[in-house]
Amino acid sequence: MDDNKRPLFIHYAGPVLLESPLLNKGSAFTDEERSSFNLHGLLPRAVETIEEQVIRAAEQYRSFTTDMDRHVYLRNIQDTNETLFYRLVEDHISEMMPIIYTPTVGAACEQFSNIYRRSRGLFISYEDRDRVDEVLYNAVGHNVKVIVITDGERILGLGDQGIGGMGIPIGKLALYTACGGISPAYTLPIVLDVGTDNPQRLNDPVYMGTRHARITGDEYNEFVDTVMQAIKRRWPQALVQFEDFAQRNAMPLLQRYKDNMCCFNDDIQGTAAVTVGSLLAACKAQGSELKEQTIAFLGAGSAGCGIAEAIIAEMVSQGLTDKKARSQVFMVDRWGLLLKGMPNLLNFQENLVQPQQLIEQWQTGSDNISLLEVVQNAKPSVLIGVSGTPGLFTQQVIESMAAHHDKPVVFPLSNPTSRVEATPEDILRWSNGRALVATGSPFSPVTIDDTEFVIAQCNNSYIFPGVGLGVLAAGADRVTDNMLMAASRALAECSPLAQKGEGALLPSLEEIQEVSKQIAFAVGKTAMADGVAMRVKLDHLREAIDNSFWQPEYRQYKRSAF
Numbered sequence: 001m002d003d004n005k006r007p008l009f010i011h012y013a014g015p016v017l018l019e020s021p022l023l024n025k026g027s028a029f030t031d032e033e034r035s036s037f038n039l040h041g042l043l044p045r046a047v048e049t050i051e052e053q054v055i056r057a058a059e060q061y062r063s064f065t066t067d068m069d070r071h072v073y074l075r076n077i078q079d080t081n082e083t084l085f086y087r088l089v090e091d092h093i094s095e096m097m098p099i100i101y102t103p104t105v106g107a108a109c110e111q112f113s114n115i116y117r118r119s120r121g122l123f124i125s126y127e128d129r130d131r132v133d134e135v136l137y138n139a140v141g142h143n144v145k146v147i148v149i150t151d152g153e154r155i156l157g158l159g160d161q162g163i164g165g166m167g168i169p170i171g172k173l174a175l176y177t178a179c180g181g182i183s184p185a186y187t188l189p190i191v192l193d194v195g196t197d198n199p200q201r202l203n204d205p206v207y208m209g210t211r212h213a214r215i216t217g218d219e220y221n222e223f224v225d226t227v228m229q230a231i232k233r234r235w236p237q238a239l240v241q242f243e244d245f246a247q248r249n250a251m252p253l254l255q256r257y258k259d260n261m262c263c264f265n266d267d268i269q270g271t272a273a274v275t276v277g278s279l280l281a282a283c284k285a286q287g288s289e290l291k292e293q294t295i296a297f298l299g300a301g302s303a304g305c306g307i308a309e310a311i312i313a314e315m316v317s318q319g320l321t322d323k324k325a326r327s328q329v330f331m332v333d334r335w336g337l338l339l340k341g342m343p344n345l346l347n348f349q350e351n352l353v354q355p356q357q358l359i360e361q362w363q364t365g366s367d368n369i370s371l372l373e374v375v376q377n378a379k380p381s382v383l384i385g386v387s388g389t390p391g392l393f394t395q396q397v398i399e400s401m402a403a404h405h406d407k408p409v410v411f412p413l414s415n416p417t418s419r420v421e422a423t424p425e426d427i428l429r430w431s432n433g434r435a436l437v438a439t440g441s442p443f444s445p446v447t448i449d450d451t452e453f454v455i456a457q458c459n460n461s462y463i464f465p466g467v468g469l470g471v472l473a474a475g476a477d478r479v480t481d482n483m484l485m486a487a488s489r490a491l492a493e494c495s496p497l498a499q500k501g502e503g504a505l506l507p508s509l510e511e512i513q514e515v516s517k518q519i520a521f522a523v524g525k526t527a528m529a530d531g532v533a534m535r536v537k538l539d540h541l542r543e544a545i546d547n548s549f550w551q552p553e554y555r556q557y558k559r560s561a562f
């Protein structure tokens with residue numbers, strides 16, 4: 001039977017039941033339930049439907065004048081009645097996603113301690129390192145299936161926010177539910193409190209994290225390991241998503257855990273999957289293939305190098321040699337184009353360098369080759385921004401892209417909105433409406449010469465809910481590279497532009513649940529083929545996805561015997 005339809009046996013009653021966000025129905029408790037659970041008199045007399053509650057909540061939501069107030073209001077509903085929260089958000093997904101996720105979640109992280117109301121998730125501080133098991137046993141949920149964990153050091157493009165980073169796991173997990181149908185009862189946000197190096201947070205009298213510099217080196221690694229091993233003991237089946245770790249930790253943590261736990265890094269792998277999916281769709285719409293593209297990146301960090309490696313893998317699957325594919329990918333970071341032999345290259349950048357000989361024939365001003373020089377000489381057809389630094393896609397850069405390509409693809413993916421490398425409006429204006437633009441944070445449509453351009457949101461939020469749903473439905477115990485590649489291809493299949501030759505590059509948020517189901521099926525099927533999922537047979541995978549898809553509907557409650 002569909003999980004959502006079964007009655008629920010519960011042992012809470014009275015005010016405790018009303019204070020339990022996963023169970024509270026507020027004014028929707030029926031007369032019979034009010035008798036069974038000692039609720040008479042604790043609520044106004046009217047028994048309302050969830051639809052009536054949504055109308056009131058939406059009216060209240062719209063009475064606020066700032067996005068931060070709207071965020072606080074929604075978070076308050078989430079902390080008091082989760083079913084209503086998800087129904088409200090799902091019914092108004094395009095309007096409310098920017099409030100619970102990027103861009104507003106960025107400001108909510110910066111002001112986390114100022115807007116703090118109620119506890120949610122786990123704060124595991126370095127000072128608690130000898131009682132991490134105990135901390136995990138204090139968690140509200142006993143049946144945790146998806147964890148998003150951060151240490152708050154690279155929150156979007158906003159840097160170190162200390163425990164304020166908790167806003168990100170909370171926001172990501174809200175999308176696991178709203179977009180991917182994972183029951184909120186199965187989700188757990190975790191922030192590791194290892195201190196902060198952000199003086200604004202340290203000097204803020206209301207900051208709620210520990211006030212010391214970040215723990216680093218062996219102490220940091222041992223602490224993370226203590227937490228990961230404790231998670232494995234407490235919830236051995238849980239999927240763990242690493243989120244917004246700083247560059248120096250993101251890749252090493254992924255390498256350390258990916259082969260012995262069910263985990264992935266969203267910034268490296270989720271972002272790679274959504275970007276490859278978007279590029280596959282863009283290529284299909286243009287009648288070309290990914291292997292024909294030359295691609296320039298601004299930002300050779302976790303996201304940039306993750307996307308680059310996934311693009312190369314996809315080009316190889318289309319028939320290129322690894323060497324040829326790498327010759328078509330140009331990574332630009334702070335010191336310019338990554339070149340072989342450059343000092344201070346990071347491990348994961350070393351395979352993404354261009355040979356020194358290549359640029360000997362280029363027209364360049366100095367040894368540090370700028371993005372503009374790369375665009376002028378390599379003539380990339382695709383430009384991707386993951387630098388976290390605004391304004392770096394200058395008019396000259398975009399005009400140069402447009403001079404060499406009829407339909408250049410330009411993805412300024414940095415979040416939040418304040419960090420975008422160039423606005424879609426500028427990119428479209430500078431390219432006379434010819435560029436195909438997608439951004440990390442949401443942007444309104446742009447009109448150029450009476451033509452309206454819808455701006456797709458190329459954000460890993462199109463990927464991780466479906467990946468989580470697929471992992472859970474198939475019972476996968478690892479997240480393989482093939483599973484993420486399958487997610488990319490499934491997303492590309494859902495592109496209106498690729499399928500119909502018109503419309504947006506990515507499906508609208510109103511379709512996100514269907515998209516997540518398609519991705520989940522592709523991910524689950526690939527998990528089976530890779531031998532990391534044994535629990536369900538392929539014939540039953542779609543059914544498992546549909547049946548486990550949580551709906552924000554009130555279930556009937558029956559009093560449990562104890």
Ligand SMILES: NC(=O)C1=CN([C@@H]2O[C@H](COP(=O)(O)OP(=O)(O)OC[C@H]3O[C@@H](n4cnc5c(N)ncnc54)[C@H](O)[C@@H]3O)[C@@H](O)[C@H]2O)C=CC1
Pocket residue numbers: 154155156157158246247266267271274298299300301302303304332333334335385386387388389392413414415416419439440441458459460461
């Ligand atoms: N749209 C999406 O789904 C996603 C977007 N992002 C965004 O991408 C950005 C970067 O994220 P990560 O790669 O994880 O961070 P990171 O810190 O690992 O990498 C950023 C890189 O950009 C480089 N950079 C900074 N300023 C630069 C400049 N002026 N010129 C050239 N390079 C410069 C840095 O040196 C660094 O290597 C963030 O703003 C983040 O919000 C990240 C993940 C997903």
Ligand SMILES: CC(=O)C(=O)O
Pocket residue numbers: 155156157244266267414415440459460461
């Ligand atoms: C979207 C996301 O994961 C980021 O900007 O970090």
Ligand SMILES: [Mg+2]
Pocket residue numbers: 156243244266267
């Ligand atoms: Mg992130």
